[in-house]
Amino acid sequence: MKKISNTKTSWLLTTLLVAVLVGITGCADGEVFGPEAGMTPDGGGPTPDGDVVTPDGDMVPDGDIIDVDSGLPANVAFFGAPPAMPHKAYSCNVDCLNCHKTGGGTIPVTTHPERMICVQCHIPQQDVANFVDTNFKP
Amino acid sequence: MSIPRRTFLKGSAAVAAGAATAPMFKDTWLSEAHAALPTDAVWNKAPCRFCGAGCGAEVATSKGRIVAVRGDEQSPVNKGLLCAKGYGLALMLYGKDRLTKPQIKQPDGTFKDATWEEALDLIATKWKDLIAKDGPDAVSIYGSGQWTIPEGYAAQKWIKGGIGSNNLEPNARLCMASAVVGFLKTYGIDEPPGCYDDFDTADYFFLWGANMAEMHPMLFNRILQRKQADANVKIINFSTFGHLTDQGADENHLFVPHTDLYLLNAFAQVLVENDLHDKAFIDAHTNIMKDTDGGSVTMTWDEYVTFLQDYTPDKVAAQIGMSAADITRLAKMFGDPAKNCVSTWTMGANQHTRGVWVNNQFHNLHLMTGKVSKPGNSPFSLTGQPSACGTCREVGTFTHRLPSDRLVANADHRAEIEAIWNLPSGTIPSPTDSPLAHATALWGKLAAGTVKSVWVSVSNPMQSLPNLNAIRDGVDKGELFMIVSDMYPTETTKYADVILPSSCWVEKEGMFGNSERRTQHFDKMIDPPGDAKSDVWQFVEVARKMGYDNLFPKSWDGDLEKNLYNEYRECTLGTHHDVATYDDLKATRGLRWPVINGKETKWRFNSKYDSEVSASAVDGIEFYGKSDGKAVIWARPYEAPAEAPSTEYPLWLCTGRVLVHWHTGTMTRRVPQLHKSVPEALVYLSNNDAATAGVTDGDMVKITSIRGSVTMKVATECQTKVPDGLIFVPFFDESKLINDVVLGAVDPQSFQPDYKKCAVKIEKA
Numbered sequence: 001m002k003k004i005s006n007t008k009t010s011w012l013l014t015t016l017l018v019a020v021l022v023g024i025t026g027c028a029d030g031e032v033f034g035p036e037a038g039m040t041p042d043g044g045g046p047t048p049d050g051d052v053v054t055p056d057g058d059m060v061p062d063g064d065i066i067d068v069d070s071g072l073p074a075n076v077a078f079f080g081a082p083p084a085m086p087h088k089a090y091s092c093n094v095d096c097l098n099c100h101k102t103g104g105g106t107i108p109v110t111t112h113p114e115r116m117i118c119v120q121c122h123i124p125q126q127d128v129a130n131f132v133d134t135n136f137k138p
Numbered sequence: 139m140s141i142p143r144r145t146f147l148k149g150s151a152a153v154a155a156g157a158a159t160a161p162m163f164k165d166t167w168l169s170e171a172h173a174a175l176p177t178d179a180v181w182n183k184a185p186c187r188f189c190g191a192g193c194g195a196e197v198a199t200s201k202g203r204i205v206a207v208r209g210d211e212q213s214p215v216n217k218g219l220l221c222a223k224g225y226g227l228a229l230m231l232y233g234k235d236r237l238t239k240p241q242i243k244q245p246d247g248t249f250k251d252a253t254w255e256e257a258l259d260l261i262a263t264k265w266k267d268l269i270a271k272d273g274p275d276a277v278s279i280y281g282s283g284q285w286t287i288p289e290g291y292a293a294q295k296w297i298k299g300g301i302g303s304n305n306l307e308p309n310a311r312l313c314m315a316s317a318v319v320g321f322l323k324t325y326g327i328d329e330p331p332g333c334y335d336d337f338d339t340a341d342y343f344f345l346w347g348a349n350m351a352e353m354h355p356m357l358f359n360r361i362l363q364r365k366q367a368d369a370n371v372k373i374i375n376f377s378t379f380g381h382l383t384d385q386g387a388d389e390n391h392l393f394v395p396h397t398d399l400y401l402l403n404a405f406a407q408v409l410v411e412n413d414l415h416d417k418a419f420i421d422a423h424t425n426i427m428k429d430t431d432g433g434s435v436t437m438t439w440d441e442y443v444t445f446l447q448d449y450t451p452d453k454v455a456a457q458i459g460m461s462a463a464d465i466t467r468l469a470k471m472f473g474d475p476a477k478n479c480v481s482t483w484t485m486g487a488n489q490h491t492r493g494v495w496v497n498n499q500f501h502n503l504h505l506m507t508g509k510v511s512k513p514g515n516s517p518f519s520l521t522g523q524p525s526a527c528g529t530c531r532e533v534g535t536f537t538h539r540l541p542s543d544r545l546v547a548n549a550d551h552r553a554e555i556e557a558i559w560n561l562p563s564g565t566i567p568s569p570t571d572s573p574l575a576h577a578t579a580l581w582g583k584l585a586a587g588t589v590k591s592v593w594v595s596v597s598n599p600m601q602s603l604p605n606l607n608a609i610r611d612g613v614d615k616g617e618l619f620m621i622v623s624d625m626y627p628t629e630t631t632k633y634a635d636v637i638l639p640s641s642c643w644v645e646k647e648g649m650f651g652n653s654e655r656r657t658q659h660f661d662k663m664i665d666p667p668g669d670a671k672s673d674v675w676q677f678v679e680v681a682r683k684m685g686y687d688n689l690f691p692k693s694w695d696g697d698l699e700k701n702l703y704n705e706y707r708e709c710t711l712g713t714h715h716d717v718a719t720y721d722d723l724k725a726t727r728g729l730r731w732p733v734i735n736g737k738e739t740k741w742r743f744n745s746k747y748d749s750e751v752s753a754s755a756v757d758g759i760e761f762y763g764k765s766d767g768k769a770v771i772w773a774r775p776y777e778a779p780a781e782a783p784s785t786e787y788p789l790w791l792c793t794g795r796v797l798v799h800w801h802t803g804t805m806t807r808r809v810p811q812l813h814k815s816v817p818e819a820l821v822y823l824s825n826n827d828a829a830t831a832g833v834t835d836g837d838m839v840k841i842t843s844i845r846g847s848v849t850m851k852v853a854t855e856c857q858t859k860v861p862d863g864l865i866f867v868p869f870f871d872e873s874k875l876i877n878d879v880v881l882g883a884v885d886p887q888s889f890q891p892d893y894k895k896c897a898v899k900i901e902k903a
Contacts, residue, residue: 080172082225134810
């Protein structure tokens with residue numbers, strides 16, 4: 001197993017926090033979501049047994065997704081790339097910010113809420129094979 | 139490896155606290171991420187390889203490979219951010235099936251690796267034989283809005299100045315020819331009067347058939363930033379179906395396909411009716427014209443006002459599918475003298491059998507209100523390819539064009555270019571000597587066998603041309619000699635006789651020109667894989683083998699791109715298209731032409747910002763593309779679409795793109811993250827149309843027009859939300875060739891096909 005350097009480890013912890021971040025606006029004013037408040041209004045958030053689920057009930061991975069060769073989470077293509085969503089994209093009319101405005105637990109907080117359309121950078125992923133495999137190495 | 143939850147949470151809390159205070163996109167975590175790159179990684183600038191926005195990227199390379207890409211904070215276009223495709227730039231060169239050796243098709247149909255010498259000798263011999271037997275028009279070059287400026291310029295010089303044929307077309311004919319003819323007819327000179335700076339000061343944005351959130355994501359972001367800075371800013375989004383842009387717009391209005399012709403005239407009528415037009419500006423700076431059989435004539439203002447009476451909101455609202463009250467209210471917003479207005483449009487307007495007319499109508503609204511050529515006021519055409527503007531339009535790689543808006547039909551223009559190319563008078567063929575054939579006509583000739591050979595460069599026509607069934611058999615007969623230069627196997631390489639492996643993007647030096655007249659340079663940063671070579675090297679080597687050494691002197695070798703650019707720049711000087719010096723391009727994040735004495739031009743035709751305007755210009759405004767300095771307001775009537783839904787084929791088919799895939803998907807599908815986001819093309823249906831067909835999400839349906847059919851999976855979702863009676867299909871998926879279904883009708887003035895409207899039926903498959 002490749003050892004992850006200190007720099008990479010430090011970065012990794014940061015990335016895991018922002019790994020699913022999606023910047024948006026439009027959250028209902030005054031409401032607090034995240035673990036302190038329990039489940040989000042659309043049914044996502046932390047569950048009593050410590051997991052985190054999206055509003056569709058999809059389990060959000062919490063840190064065991066590291067590619068040992070690159071030191072990158074599986075949903076990050078290279079150092080500095082926007083993380084892909086590690087969970088399903090759910091109903092279009094649900095704001096990503098319902099969870100990612102305040103975050104908490106394994107839900108990352110967006111660092112750039114001024115960016116309104118999250119999926120321009122943070123794209124959902126389906127469990128399918130590559131179209132063609134890649135020779136890219138981060 | 140897993141990180142213990144306790145450790146992870148501790149880290150999360152610390153970073154969350156820090157992140158909350160980060161004011162800009164450039165967050166601490168991003169710097170830390172980049173600190174994890176190899177210590178020898180070097181960053182260098184390059185414009186994005188995908189759409190025509192021309193976002194600035196920075197590319198990190200280490201040991202001859204790309205290791206990361208980031209948004210270029212110094213780029214005035216995107217100011218540090220990229221979209222998902224832009225971040226995919228880092229991976230797009232690394233698909234495992236990169237073409238690395240020339241290949242020659244064998245008699246049994248298989249391909250065999252060859253040396254460059256063998257492949258280029260074969261091409262040169264074949265082309266010399268074809269030209270000797272059938273004349274220069276036996277051969278042709280089909281290029282691209284992804285050509286760098288030196289690539290397009292070399293192709294232009296070689297075929298028109300060397301071989302002596304006008305058989306040169308780019309795929310850009312398919313995406314913005316109507317915008318070009320629109321600009322030329324209105325202003326007498328191509329490309330937008332304004333620039334992206336307008337997005338930072340406009341009050342109202344009118345999006346007319348442009349899904350900017352997906353197709354020009356960072357430009358839409360720039361508009362959203364403007365909106366966040368001023369709550370009075372409004373984004374009005376007109377479209378024939380719902381899409382991601384809806385999420386950022388203040389108002390979304392659906393209109394019936396093809397009725398933009400009505401809608402824009404209704405806007406003009408409301409402006410006049412409510413005295414919101416600027417009559418002094420109209421009188422001083424415009425002529426009013428209409429087409430007649432075989433020509434065009436001027437109209438009086440009163441005649442134009444009378445013409446508009448057929449298009450009052452009350453008369454056309456039902457056809458458009460909007461309320462007369464909405465049309466009137468929105469047109470009044472446009473006409474508000476206190477508000478700056480930007481119009482943006484792209485394929486919805488251009489891929490239209492009357493695309494030129496629709497383009498003229500956009501310009502009409504801005505000219506009637508004087509909302510043009512000043513900050514925040516801009517009729518702005520968005521382009522789809524990274525150098526459709528810089529290469530196809532400015533270098534003029536169309537059958538009828540020469541550099542800087544010159545025409546092959548104009549003897550003076552041919553003589554000017556012959557002088558720069560140091561060629562005898564009469565070398566460049568007139569349209570009489572070598573007939574003009576626009577893209578779909580050229581492919582018709584290739585399929586019919588009247589043009590014997592084509593060199594396809596940086597394009598995938600066997601997936602992207604409309605009505606593919608009409609040409610595929612002819613192309614497949616085996617008599618056509620097809621050369622394809624590309625980086626990956628494509629639909630088109632299947633039909634090739636010779637496949638040449640090409641370098642791409644930062645594997646070579648180049649320049650692109652974006653939608654706002656900005657020319658941008660990028661260095662060669664890494665070597666291409668295997669034996670791959672740049673397309674410009676390929677052209678020059680074959681040209682030399684055929685005896686055209688004079689066009690590309692040996693002394694240029696080693697600095698081929700620079701020498702080609704410098705010679706091209708000579709063509710632009712004194713034409714109002716003057717591009718920046720090579721050194722200035724290297725040193726900057728690009729400059730917007732005309733570049734006069736090293737200074738770029740943000741707003742053309744206004745003496746405050748444009749030194750090309752004459753000192754005598756009235757009010758400092760001069761539309762100098764026209765000899766009298768006046769732009770043209772065109773009276774454009776409604777005309778029915780080439781094909782409309784019928785009893786047998788009851789649905790409109792609209793084709794286009796999705797956010798994560800670019801054009802025919804040859805690059806983006808090889809980026810795993812992009813492919814896994816949208817792994818296949820889906821047909822988007824309304825719930826009612828799905829119910830009528832008896833299908834639901836995930837079912838297969840067969841889509842059929844009178845030309846062909848294709849079968850694919852159904853989606854009824856809310857990001858791409860089509861109305862009843864219309865279906866949307868993206869064209870990136872080579873296993874689902876929707877262009878077998880699309881009709882081949884073109885705009886009679888721009889020869890651009892209409893990919894947005896034809897009649898189809900669907901059946902459960």
